[in-house]
Amino acid sequence: MRADARRNRALIVDAAVDLFTARGPEASMEEIAQAAGLGVGTLYRHFPDRRGLLEEIAAGTLRTLLEAARDHAARPVSRWDALLACVRCGADLPLALVKSLSDGAEAHPELGPLVRDLDATLEDLAAGAQREGAVRGDITPREVVELLSVAVCRPGARPDDALTTVILDGLATRVASRGART
Amino acid sequence: MRADARRNRALIVDAAVDLFTARGPEASMEEIAQAAGLGVGTLYRHFPDRRGLLEEIAAGTLRTLLEAARDHAARPVSRWDALLACVRCGADLPLALVKSLSDGAEAHPELGPLVRDLDATLEDLAAGAQREGAVRGDITPREVVELLSVAVCRPGARPDDALTTVILDGLATRVASRGART
DNA sequence: CACGAATCGGAGATTCCGGCTCCGTTTGCG
DNA sequence: CGCAAACGGAGCCGGAATCTCCGATTCGTG
Numbered sequence: 001m002r003a004d005a006r007r008n009r010a011l012i013v014d015a016a017v018d019l020f021t022a023r024g025p026e027a028s029m030e031e032i033a034q035a036a037g038l039g040v041g042t043l044y045r046h047f048p049d050r051r052g053l054l055e056e057i058a059a060g061t062l063r064t065l066l067e068a069a070r071d072h073a074a075r076p077v078s079r080w081d082a083l084l085a086c087v088r089c090g091a092d093l094p095l096a097l098v099k100s101l102s103d104g105a106e107a108h109p110e111l112g113p114l115v116r117d118l119d120a121t122l123e124d125l126a127a128g129a130q131r132e133g134a135v136r137g138d139i140t141p142r143e144v145v146e147l148l149s150v151a152v153c154r155p156g157a158r159p160d161d162a163l164t165t166v167i168l169d170g171l172a173t174r175v176a177s178r179g180a181r182t
Numbered sequence: 183m184r185a186d187a188r189r190n191r192a193l194i195v196d197a198a199v200d201l202f203t204a205r206g207p208e209a210s211m212e213e214i215a216q217a218a219g220l221g222v223g224t225l226y227r228h229f230p231d232r233r234g235l236l237e238e239i240a241a242g243t244l245r246t247l248l249e250a251a252r253d254h255a256a257r258p259v260s261r262w263d264a265l266l267a268c269v270r271c272g273a274d275l276p277l278a279l280v281k282s283l284s285d286g287a288e289a290h291p292e293l294g295p296l297v298r299d300l301d302a303t304l305e306d307l308a309a310g311a312q313r314e315g316a317v318r319g320d321i322t323p324r325e326v327v328e329l330l331s332v333a334v335c336r337p338g339a340r341p342d343d344a345l346t347t348v349i350l351d352g353l354a355t356r357v358a359s360r361g362a363r364t
Numbered sequence: 365c366a367c368g369a370a371t372c373g374g375a376g377a378t379t380c381c382g383g384c385t386c387c388g389t390t391t392g393c394g
Numbered sequence: 395c396g397c398a399a400a401c402g403g404a405g406c407c408g409g410a411a412t413c414t415c416c417g418a419t420t421c422g423t424g
Contacts, residue, residue, distance in 0.1 A: 002370060002421060028411060039373035044413060136348075143344040150332070150345060162325040163332060166318075170352025184392060184399060210382055221402035226384065 009046050011036040020097045058098045062114040069121045079128030090152045091159045099153040191228050193218040202279040240280045244296040251303045261310030272334045273341045281335040318355050
């Protein structure tokens with residue numbers, strides 16, 4: 001593969017992540033090509049079609065996050081800390097895009113297993129955190145994970161912005177005396 | 183206006199609220215007509231175009247909520263309770279739709295003032311609740327309102343579901359001893 | 365440096381889809 | 395009963411987005 005081809009492929013992926021994150025998965029191929037500073041023809045030589053591009057990005061993101069989650073889950077730290085670590089990991093990934101894809105009706109068959117695995121891993125951590133007494137017990141692990149994904153799967157979400165902080169605090173057991181998150 | 187015409191108009195509005203809420207403001211006129219059990223022609227006799235329909239629904243919703251907010255603000259209750267009352271009021275309104283409209287780029291000029299007035303009223307309440315010590319002081323009133331709108335402006339949001347409960351708890355000052363929200 | 369192969373660019377053919385119209389048919393209502 | 399108001403939905407229209415195609419350009423190697 002020629003050097004410029006590889007460079008351009010990366011430019012396309014970067015531009016696509018930006019646009020998809022900013023404007024949702026219906027950003028046009030034209031826009032993406034333009035944002036990458038390339039022609040549409042180039043875009044289509046690298047990816048068969050819009051879905052191909054979306055799937056490559058989403059699958060990569062999910063794989064990264066899943067690996068990170070399993071990695072943290074395997075560490076000898078509290079389940080709550082492991083969960084927090086996952087939240088922090090998600091910060092630099094285009095999760096808003098992934099969420100809108102997996103929410104969106106059907107399609108994207110290859111994403112299903114990844115989403116399922118990730119959910120299972122996170123729900124496991126959530127249940128553990130509840131058993132530890134770090135997370136309130138009056139909601140289901142599923143709800144804990146959903147809450148966290150609301151916090152994290154927004155365009156521009158940061159692990160220490162107001163929404164995330166408030167959700168994490170709301171999730172924490174009242175009596176727990178974890179240090180201030182400021 | 184003939185009786186059936188009035189009835190059909192109501193059917194259209196109901197169907198449109200449902201569809202717009204469920205699928206966002208790009209639901210097609212065709213779908214709406216079908217969901218209302220009517221033909222497209224009928225829809226277009228009642229509303230000039232898609233935007234007209236959207237605006238009528240959104241403006242009505244905003245007016246209802248604004249009036250309720252001002253009403254609660256005028257009552258001699260704590261600002262926090264007034265804010266909670268507003269959240270509860272929002273429960274039966276199609277706020278997800280309104281939010282996606284006012285977020286969505288430009289357009290809809292007549293919605294601007296309503297949104298501004300509503301925001302001002304709510305931020306006022308939020309600031310008051312913070313002064314009372316009911317709401318944590320480490321975030322801005324603006325952020326408080328944004329947080330509440332995240333809680334409330336979702337399809338299917340209920341004032342006592344997991345996300346709303348967690349956000350309200352996270353918003354509340356830790357030391358405050360408000361009664362349990364279960 | 366020169367040449368062939370790989371890559372690019374972007375105009376435009378094509379397809380698709382939703383908005384809106386139009387007019388023959390039906391229905392309320394006095 | 396009669397007529398005006400309301401309805402229905404097939405289809406026209408315009409625009410938008412996808413993807414193709416081929417001449418122009420660039421890489422990199424002998």
